Amino acid sequence: MRFVKFEGQAPRQAHTGIPQGVYEREMGKAGFDGPVSHIYQAHPPTAWLRWEGVLRPRAFTTKRLAGVVPSLWDAPVLARSASFEMRFWRHDTNSALCRNADGDLFLFAHVGGGVIFSDFGSLDFEAGDLVYLPKGTAWRVEPSTVCEWLSIESAQPFGIPDRGLLGQHSPFDPGVLESPKLDERYAKQREQSEWPIMVKRRGQISTVVYPFNPLDTVGWKGSLSVIKLNWRDIRAVASHRYHVPPTAHCAFASASVAICVFTPRPIESSADALKVPFFHSNDDYDEFVFFHSGRFFSRDSAEPGALTFHPAGVPHGPHPQAFRNAEQRAGQIAEEVALNIDVAEPVEIVAPPAMELHEYADSWRGYLEQEVAEAGATMAERAEQ
Ligand SMILES: [Fe+2]
Structure with missing residues (x-):
């Protein structure tokens, strides 16, 4: 239903010309x-x-959360719904190898920096990065300092929303998104030893152990990858x-x-x-x-x-x-x-x-x-x- 009706004293343009002593409240469906x-x-x-x-x-306030934990799966859940979960994670040592089979994941780096190793290579991160980890990706973090992350999980896949008449290059050009590299340090982290992956599925953690580091990619192609966006690249x-x-x-x-x-x-x-x-x-x-x-x-x-x-x-x-x-x-x-x-x-x-x-x-x-x-x-x- 799309119609516009007026009753009483109402400015014709939203959010402008609001009379002194009057308060405007927007009541809307479908998120604006x-x-x-x-x-x-x-x-x-x-x-x-x-x-x-x-x-x-x-x-x-996350400041009242004390201590560090080795993996995102050990971090407290703050909120959840049937297809959404949010956690806050602090760590200062190399994380466990994790995989999320419940949905796509964004990790927002609130504090810290370091490298994320995944099925797609190695990716530097710094505070202010939003890191996308597609459902099923194996990943781990080597922090260079104490790191704090807000995680946002969705059972339905994440994408870049349609920008409509604004065009595809605003508020950020997809060209600014960075993806991992199969560089020398990625090759170096493939030491032969037992490597467990902590897999989350239906909210439960199971562990699969390999006799080698399963982050052993030598090449990849496709349109599905870990990517990151820093807020400084948003206009x-x-x-x-x-x-x-x-x-x-x-x-x-x-x-x-x-x-x-x-x-x-x-x-x-x-x-x-x-x-x-x-x-x-x-x-x-x-x-x-x-x-x-x-x-x-x-x-x-x-x-x-x-x-x-x-x-x-x-x-x-x-x-x-x-x-x-x-x-x-x-x-x-x-x-x-x-x-x-x-x-x-x-x-x-x-x-x-x-x-x-x-x-x-x-x-x-x-x-x-x-x-x-x-x-x-x-x-x-x-x-x-
Ligand atoms: Fe709001």
Whole structure:
């Protein structure tokens, strides 16, 4: 169903010309690509008093996860659905040899660097790389320092989404994707000894042991490979007159999981344009944001390594301080790097309890306090008259 109806006072162009004291909330289907309405409200949609029951915005910090583990399969699962899984993995020694038979995998290098050896060769990585490991690939990591990874698994295959009229070279040209090399160091790591591969299938780990290193590829051809994309090779789509939706920053997507990468970009400068992310109810998806670096301009406080969760049914949007400061930041560069991971299936949060920042659902309270202060000031003015 595609139609546009107007009722009451509603600007004709989304995210622009929003009257003072009115708050716009986008309510849409299919992750910003389906039927949508903009609802103009007298109060911020996030200015709630309290939540009861299990549903609420949640936040976590990976800084509270202590210790290192030898493989991704030993790392804690943070969230999962029938065809999605997310983990956070820290290690400082050579990892076990792993294979994922449950789906395609992206490893985001939050901290660290080193080499990934796989069926396709050796690939250097650094912080800020998104490394794609196709389902069934055998791989292992030799870190040069302590490494922290966020893993994103999808049972359905990942691909590069259709960019539509934007063309195939934006927000990144597929030419910037790097693939492994069958170089000298790859040949050198093939020492003869017993090598186990830890295979994950249906969430269970089985181990197959070879009398040699099975990463012994001498050649390959085809359109399936380990690849990597660094966020610095993404050229963010932005408009000085219009706040583009998160989907404009989508780098990779499967049928049920979208990975959008927010990279530094100019904040809108046009006088009538909204300069912070619009309040929205993306009710066909559960949403995560993982903060990698910089200062996330729609959040009053978000540290690198933090993870937020906004489930369907919960409107979300900018924090009060960010909303108030938005006009002062017109035309400045939003220096932030974050992953926005949207999942079409209902997600179960299984992160270690120690990671949770329980005060997060109350972090929009500043809106209420401001309204109460303004109402108080108005009453005082009236009393003086
Ligand atoms: Fe969102």
